[in-house]
Amino acid sequence: NAGVTQTPKFRILKIGQSMTLQCTQDMNHNYMYWYRQDPGMGLKLIYYSVGAGITDKGEVPNGYNVSRSTTEDFPLRLELAAPSQTSVYFCASSYGQGASNQPQHFGDGTRLSIL
Amino acid sequence: DAKTTQPPSMDCAEGRAANLPCNHSTISGNEYVYWYRQIHSQGPQYIIHGLKNNETNEMASLIITEDRKSSTLILPHATLRDTAVYYCIVRVAGTSGSRLTFGEGTQLTVNP
Numbered sequence: 001n002a003g004v005t006q007t008p009k010f011r012i013l014k015i016g017q018s019m020t021l022q023c024t025q026d027m028n029h030n031y032m033y034w035y036r037q038d039p040g041m042g043l044k045l046i047y048y049s050v051g052a053g054i055t056d057k058g059e060v061p062n063g064y065n066v067s068r069s070t071t072e073d074f075p076l077r078l079e080l081a082a083p084s085q086t087s088v089y090f091c092a093s094s095y096g097q098g099a100s101n102q103p104q105h106f107g108d109g110t111r112l113s114i115l
Numbered sequence: 116d117a118k119t120t121q122p123p124s125m126d127c128a129e130g131r132a133a134n135l136p137c138n139h140s141t142i143s144g145n146e147y148v149y150w151y152r153q154i155h156s157q158g159p160q161y162i163i164h165g166l167k168n169n170e171t172n173e174m175a176s177l178i179i180t181e182d183r184k185s186s187t188l189i190l191p192h193a194t195l196r197d198t199a200v201y202y203c204i205v206r207v208a209g210t211s212g213s214r215l216t217f218g219e220g221t222q223l224t225v226n227p
Contacts, residue, residue: 106158
């Protein structure tokens with residue numbers, strides 16, 4: 001069972017570079033999420049999507065962009081990498097409809113260092 | 116989302132049951148209790164959730180008190196691979212766009 005797959009697992013960027021973190025899920029979930037987790041801290045929501053073509057900001061969206069052209073894929077783009085974006089990034093997905101209580105399922109993360 | 120309180124750490128012997136408590140005294144009637152865990156360097160893993168009835172799946176059991184102000188996650192036969200940080204989260208159903216708020220959690224260490 002693939003579940004939520006994130007690539008790459010590790011990446012080092014220089015300040016000012018850009019990159020795209022990939023996330024794909026094979027569970028036909030309509031909701032997808034991007035979180036970041038700084039060392040010793042909890043998860044912070046960056047962006048989320050309730051379906052293809054629909055995205056919305058979370059609590060820390062600055063410096064990031066997302067798109068959702070298909071149900072399966074939810075890439076996260078960093079346009080001008082900054083040291084403050086050094087973190088572990090987790091993608092998650094869930095099935096939601098109406099008053100859904102379905103849990104979120106997470107990928108194994110992308111560890112990103114900006115130097 | 117209601118605030119939750121968990122002990123910072125617990126130890127358990129391998130093969131024994133691990134009982135992880137969570138207090139959520141301000142829980143509302145439409146809020147579910149979810150449990151996740153995070154093994155070092157991995158993504159959070161969903162374990163179980165419930166509203167007011169006790170729940171059991173292949174991983175664990177969830178016991179929710181009648182007044183819903185506290186709950187206990189039970190790992191019936193803990194193994195070394197169950198060593199992780201366990202998070203109790205209270206959340207309203209249907210809040211599809213809301214983030215999961217992971218508090219401090221409980222560091223469970225399973226000892227051989």
